[in-house]
Amino acid sequence: MGAGVSRSGPSGPSRPRRSMPSVKALTLIAAGNEYLASLELERVRAHWEKKGYTIEEVDTEDVQGLLYALDTPALFGGGRFVVVRGAAADLEDSAERLAAWAESPPEGIAAVLVVDRSAKLRKVLGARADVIELDAPKPWETADWLVKFLKGRGRVIKKDAAEALIEAVGTDLRDIATSAEQLTMATTGTIGVDTVNKLFRGMESALYTFLDVLLQRDRAAALRHLGALMRAGEHPLVIMQALSKQFRAVAAARDAGRTPAAALAKELGVATGYVNRSYRHGRNFDAGEIRRAFRLLADADLALKGGLLGEDNPPELVMELLVSEIAGEGRMAAARRR
Structure with missing residues (x-):
């Protein structure tokens, strides 16, 4: 993934299954949808965890704490991955400092900024960071999003089946993804509308979703x-x-x-x-x-x-x-x- 990569629309969530041939020390995930951002975050986090980096979380409101974390090596070696969540506006005044850090990051430290969209952060960091921008699908695009979401996981769902699933569970992307995962575990081959109606018109699917969000x-x-x-x-x-x-x-x-x-x-x-x-x-x-x-x-x-x-x-x-x-x-x- 090169610098300044911009991803939007329904294809975004299929990315977590793909390998990352090149990852910069700083990643900017700018999204208006928390679930889509979480999918990208898990993919990036997995990359650094595989390298043995420990995870540290910082809020965007604590800018000084963030800057300190970016310059503080891990106590016991192995690297540190700093996850920064919050509002992009909190970081805009420090954009140049973040860009300077990304230009020459300390050995063994990486970071991701998970925020809403910011033209300033994108412009200042774009050449030095991996920039991932994500847009939630429009309501009339959600079925297409689901088709591509499952395709990215090696499964096929027909368009009318995707529409039936959305009708059954609602338009929240996290709920849709959770229900789609249940479908993949309960079926083989192409997922059709009859299968969706059988599995998602009763209590079982509602109970499944309830337990999933509770554990989250x-x-x-x-x-x-x-x-x-x-x-x-x-x-x-x-x-x-x-x-x-x-x-x-x-x-x-x-x-x-x-x-x-x-x-x-x-x-x-x-x-x-x-x-x-x-x-x-x-x-x-x-x-x-x-x-x-x-x-x-x-x-x-x-x-x-x-x-x-x-x-x-x-x-x-x-x-x-x-x-x-x-x-x-x-x-x-x-x-x-x-």
Whole structure:
């Protein structure tokens, strides 16, 4: 990928599967869509992690902390990769200093700026950094985006099937991608509209999406999907059972090493999707937070069955409090923001 590369439109998210023959020390990811930015960030992060670089996160509001991080070598060698998130406006006054750093970066330090679009940052950094600009597809382009998204992952979905999936799960790109991944795990060959209708018109797909956003600690989305499940008639104890399975999988995945998802799922007696989610998002919870989740689940189960003193709290309230507590920002999430 050369300097000043600009990517926009529906083809952007297929990039994470591609190799990176040449990567500059500084990458600018400018996007108006958080999910598209996260896909590019994971690709760039994987490149530097493969080189043994440790990850450090800095907010754009802390410009002095950012500049210090860019000039401070790793304590124990191996390199440092600094992830900077926030508003482009915070960095515009320091654009020239960032460009000078990128012109001759210290050995063993790399960085990525994940911000909204900025003409100034693009102009000043364009010749010295890898610049990646991403635009979310327009609503009428989303089906084409999904077709290309899955093509980048080696799968084919027909246009009418893509439209049916979007109709079923909505237009949020993260929700669409999560549901598309479920499709790829549950099917082989070309994905047609009949397959989409079979898999995404019932509770299973809604529950899948709910668990996925919960493990991503997206509290607002988790509560929204929980509400949809309960309004559709899913019993709270069924949701509780799914949550218990999910966190058993998260706990097991921490020590599973390279165990194949199917093998671990068989050992735990759960569907493979629980393990796949754990491998993707389990790092969002540390060991203490997993133990806390089990305690919260036990308390909620007791409350749903009447509680120690026979309280009769509304099931909706019990479930909302449970999900809010589990998805709430913990130590791992807070550390990534620093």
